[in-house]
Amino acid sequence: MEFVGSASTQSCITQKRGRRVYGDDRDFKSKNLTAERRRREKLSNRLLTLRSLVPIITNMNKATIVEDAITYIEKLQMTVKVLSDQLLEMESSSEESERPRNDEINAAEEMKKHGIEEKVEVTNVDGCKLWIRIISEKKRSRITKFLEAMASHGFELSDTNVTTFKGATLISSCLNGVYSYKIEAEQVKELLQEIIKSI
């Protein structure tokens, strides 16, 4: 029976900490009681919320709420999977869209309309740091290509910002050379202009 006894004691401990009588039982009990009560309320509120979300509920006790939630989540996950597979299948069997071309054409026109010109500016800032600003026509995947070009030349870009406005893309960034020799602003400017032209 001792075993049982100790086990039940343990259960007591886990379940109702306040009940255990220690030396300074008063304090212990009250301090913990409040905290414990709050904890329980928090859990119970959340369980109520969970229950409100799940449409199919069987019983209304803690265990079944959790069970029902598990079932529901699994069901939803299955639905998501089915739908996304369906979408993939539809995607693969559908035709390519022709739209992107239109966007690009529009971009060039927009720029002209608003008088935005392509521009590359490079300024020396603090030793081997350069600040660059590029305005170029917005093209599909241009930014990616630009970033790749930068990486391949060994430039590190920090504090990059890109924004798009009326068919033009503005890239401003801080450039650090990986090889920490002083980079001439002019050289970089020419380099960048070439890059922009090529992408």
Added chain:
Amino acid sequence: MQTDRRQPPDNHPKMYEETGCFDPNSMAEGGDDGISQSVKHHKEDDAAVSAIELELQKHLAFNVEDTHTQSISINSNTHSIHDPANQNHQILPPYEHSHSNWDSGVVSADHMGGFDQNENDQSQQSFINTDISSSFAQSQTPPLLNLLQFPRCTTSSMLPPNSSISFTNPDHHFPVPPPTSTDVLYDPLFHLNLPPQPQPPLFRELFQSIPHGYSFPASASRAAANSLFGEIGDERDATGAFYEDGDVGVHLDNRVLEFSRDLGCIGRRRETAGKPTKHFATERQRREQLNGKFKALKDLVPNPTKNDRASVVGDAIEYIKELLRTVNELKLLVEKKRCVRERRKRHRTEDDDEGMKPLVDPADQSYNSSLRSSWLQRKSKDTEVDVRIIDDEVTIKLVQRKKIDCLLFVSRVLDELQLDLHHVAGGHIGDYYSFLFNTKIYEGSSVYAGSIANKLIEVMDKQYAAVPPTSCAY
């Protein structure tokens, strides 16, 4: 002693734990303790009883009375094991495996009582064990339980009286040393040198994979969860638990032997003495089962944060909301795609007829009028992604530990996903990169929030893995 809580007749063999107070007479009553009904009708019950006692003394499970081997097996629910013809020494490997584990821990007496399903039993084998289990397995086991492959140690009913039968955890105690003199814990299967069964972890998985939708009997699942942790010398008294949940009518309950941790020993039958222990055992099992459920919930959620119950529930709430959003988004996308297809088909077939176009558009409008919106977050070890979609604009927030040039990779991914990058802002913040991307979805692409987030996380993690963990060149 009378096993008071004998199960109601027939098809509700309940708990086998009741074994403690096994009452041989009750067998005569036709204990349905999971034994197929035929047992009840077995005329040789008495013989069986005596045989059981005999067995007990011998600590051998073998001499199951052949008499006892009933006819039980003949039941339709059949396992091939029960085929009297051949099964004598052939134990169906799966069954044996599935049951032997349990059986190893089970009092041999069980096997005793066990029905040697084969009439001709010469079972000097664990065969009995399998039979026992199989007998349960077959008779009114719902298909689900079969699936679960719980070793049905149904033999509780067959346990000899006053044995404090301990069910041991087959995993841990194999073989089981007999705890007391009265206990018969000799594992008849032992000599067969069966390989240790991977049952317990299997149970847990099974338990967790059990579809909960049909109100899985708490007791049964508890048994499943707890059986893994049964200790030697535990009395099976968990019956209290079963009854508490009142899942009397459910077959499942009865099929799973519940191992009580309670050493109090008294069988369920002895209510008086067992009351406090019974209650305690129930409570503990209930708690454990509940904890198991919480853990299962936690495992379902993609980004578990803390491990305490309240946070698990909180995460689950958020996840359910996210799943609902995703489902809506996907439905909308599928609808849109379908309608675009329809439109294309119509255009193709009605090329000449310009007049049709305007008609098509309004139909389209109704489908596309609902604004698509969706939001989700994903976290991985080094990356956090937050994707929000409204109509065709996607806003992505990315926080990443500073290690690689993430802009480039993200930009590539976005191109792959057919997202048009309009705006990027961000930079270094302490140890991390933090970026905000505003993009537009190109026409015709049907990405959804989940796919974007997953792809980003995947690429980022791959890059991290690829980078040697040394230099942070910055």
